[in-house]
Amino acid sequence: MERARPASLASSDTVGVTNPGGSSPFVLTCDHASNFLPAEFGTLGLAAEDLSRHIAWDPGALPVARRMAATLDATLIETRISRLVIDCNRPLDAPDLVPPVSETTIIPGNAGLSDTQRAERVTLSWRPFHDTIAKIIDKRLSRGQETRLVSVHSFTPVYKGKNRPWHIGIIHDDDRRLASPLIAALQRLSGVTVGVNEPYSPADRVYFTLERHARSRGLACAMIEIRNDEISGETGQRKWADLLTGIFSNLEPEEAKGSRRQAMGKSVQSAS
Numbered sequence: 001m002e003r004a005r006p007a008s009l010a011s012s013d014t015v016g017v018t019n020p021g022g023s024s025p026f027v028l029t030c031d032h033a034s035n036f037l038p039a040e041f042g043t044l045g046l047a048a049e050d051l052s053r054h055i056a057w058d059p060g061a062l063p064v065a066r067r068m069a070a071t072l073d074a075t076l077i078e079t080r081i082s083r084l085v086i087d088c089n090r091p092l093d094a095p096d097l098v099p100p101v102s103e104t105t106i107i108p109g110n111a112g113l114s115d116t117q118r119a120e121r122v123t124l125s126w127r128p129f130h131d132t133i134a135k136i137i138d139k140r141l142s143r144g145q146e147t148r149l150v151s152v153h154s155f156t157p158v159y160k161g162k163n164r165p166w167h168i169g170i171i172h173d174d175d176r177r178l179a180s181p182l183i184a185a186l187q188r189l190s191g192v193t194v195g196v197n198e199p200y201s202p203a204d205r206v207y208f209t210l211e212r213h214a215r216s217r218g219l220a221c222a223m224i225e226i227r228n229d230e231i232s233g234e235t236g237q238r239k240w241a242d243l244l245t246g247i248f249s250n251l252e253p254e255e256a257k258g259s260r261r262q263a264m265g266k267s268v269q270s271a272s
Contacts, residue, residue: 015128016078018066020136024074025146026248029133030065031089031209032058032153033078038124044084045108055102056082058154060231065152067241072248077133081125084110088129089151089209092122096205104160133213141217148178148253149214149221153206154228155199167230168240169195171223173202173211177253178220185247199225220253 016033035057037043043051050056062078069076079088083099084107090097098118100110140147157164168186172179186194200206207223214221224244231237 014079014081014125015132016076016080017132017136018069018076018078019073020075022069022073022075024072025148026072026074027133027137027140027147027149028065028069028074028076029149029151029209030058030062030076030078030153031129031151032083032087033062033065034080035082035084036080037082037085041085041109044110046084046105050105051082051084053105054154054156054228055105056084059228060226060237061152061154061228063234063237064226064231064241064244067238068152068245068248071241071245075136077129077136079125079129085124086121086126088126089206091205091208092126094205094208097126130209130212133209137213137217137219147219149210149219150178150248151209151221151223153223153225154231155225157227157229159199164195164199164227166193166195166198167227168192169198169200169225171197171200171202171207171225172221173207173215175215175220177255178251179222180254181251182222182247185251189243195225 035051037051052059065076065078068074083089084102086098087094087096098110098113098121099107101107137147137149155164155169170179170183170186183194183196186192202211210221210223213219226240231240
């Protein structure tokens with residue numbers, strides 16, 4: 001578990017922003033950055049060791065995203081509350097917004113919540129995260145700064161007994177402007193197995209942050225999933241951050257030259 005924070009959290013403490021004025025066209029999000037549970041939630045009825053598992057967060061994703069942001073001079077927006085409290089990468093009507101079960105683990109503290117309790121969790125973490133992303137992107141677009149949105153995640157090597165052979169996966173929908181050149185660059189790396197819409201795809205409802213903030217504005221976007229045994233320690237985290245930074249430093253979305261207005265995006269009103 002990461003360093004404890006005060007039991008009573010203001011909304012501003014549940015989302016973190018690094019380098020809000022970054023010059024890079026890339027804005028990074030880390031939607032499952034933390035396994036922190038505020039004191040009022042206890043352990044949600046789970047054993048302490050469960051809170052270090054992938055069900056609580058995306059292990060290794062945040063250090064990779066932070067190193068990428070620092071090298072690229074990119075903005076990074078991160079969650080600071082465990083997705084066991086509320087999953088910020090889900091729409092408000094998703095059945096697993098507050099997951100009653102994660103993988104095969106029952107979450108007792110998420111059973112039988114009232115509408116008021118669910119709304120309190122939205123106010124605590126979900127809304128501050130998405131409001132922050134919207135404000136940062138809209139400010140960039142208002143000053144004509146090109147913006148491309150990339151979310152950084154990690155995944156387990158084995159899920160429900162099934163091995164996952166990919167070292168990294170790139171998730172995209174039918175807008176492949178950013179995903180296609182990124183996939184091509186990764187596939188040129190020796191010894192790297194690249195998943196294309198693996199181990200997840202937008203059909204698995206994992207594309208919400210990008211749909212809400214990039215697709216709605218016409219911005220190029222992609223989701224990165226790194227197998228978490230690859231980034232369990234500092235050496236692997238540095239390796240993957242540096243590999244990705246090297247690619248992103250020279251990465252240009254497809255069609256960007258022929259459609260500058262689309263690449264620059266459009267400002268939209270933040271939805272509730």
